[in-house]
Amino acid sequence: AAMEIFRVASVNAAIERKLAIIRETYTALHDExxxxxxxxxxxxxxxxxxxEVVVSLRH
Incomplete structure (x- = not known):
């Protein structure tokens, strides 16, 4: 009942999607x-x- 009221599953799914986007962005920036x-x-x-070549040619 309480879980349905607060829509825990949908909130959890939204947070997971946002975390996935953050992970992908971090990975792209880190690679760059x-x-x-x-x-x-x-x-x-x-x-x-x-x-080194220039110095060796001067001597």
């Missing part, structure tokens, strides 16, 4: 941030290699 960090590291490695 990880890709950006990986790209930054790749650029740093390339710049360090170029710097």
């Amino acid at each position: 941030a990880a890709a950006a960090r990986a790209e930054l590291l790749e650029i740093a490695v390339v710049l360090l290699i170029i710097a």
